[in-house]
Amino acid sequence: MVRLITHNLLACHxxxxxxxxxxxxxxxxxxxxxxxxxxxxxxxxILPRLEWRxxxxxxxxxxxxxLPLEQPEMMDDGLLRxxxxxxxxxxxxxxxMICPNCQHIYPILNGIPNMLLAEHEIG
Numbered sequence: 512m513v514r515l516i517t518h519n520l521l522a523c524h525x526x527x528x529x530x531x532x533x534x535x536x537x538x539x540x541x542x543x544x545x546x547x548x549x550x551x552x553x554x555x556x557i558l559p560r561l562e563w564r565x566x567x568x569x570x571x572x573x574x575x576x577x578l579p580l581e582q583p584e585m586m587d588d589g590l591l592r593x594x595x596x597x598x599x600x601x602x603x604x605x606x607x608m609i610c611p612n613c614q615h616i617y618p619i620l621n622g623i624p625n626m627l628l629a630e631h632e633i634g
Contacts, residue, residue, distance in 0.1 A: 512622035523610035540606030
């Protein structure tokens with residue numbers, strides 16, 4: 512399943528698409544919520560690797576507005592729990608991820624993103 516933690520790491524790699532290729536926008540998505548055990552240490556450790564604004568925008572695209580658009584300096588328990596929910600409990604089952612630059616569409620079927628490129632798209 513595509514989770515927003517995974518989405519936050521993906522960028523377009525089509526030949527010649529080297530700028531404005533992150534974050535991929537989400538379109539026509541269906542989500543499932545799956546409870547996951549809360550691990551505040553994991554959330555705290557992954558935080559420096561995340562692109563916060565891209566994560567907050569992606570959360571809004573799937574209907575979750577629990578994260579502020581700007582990353583707070585301090586993380587309280589409530590915000591860590593919201594972040595846990597957004598990163599680990601929201602699963603994208605169907606839909607598409609679209610490059611903001613070249614408009615390449617990466618379909619998501621049965622929770623699996625197809626990031627393969629055609630031969631002419633490989634750089």
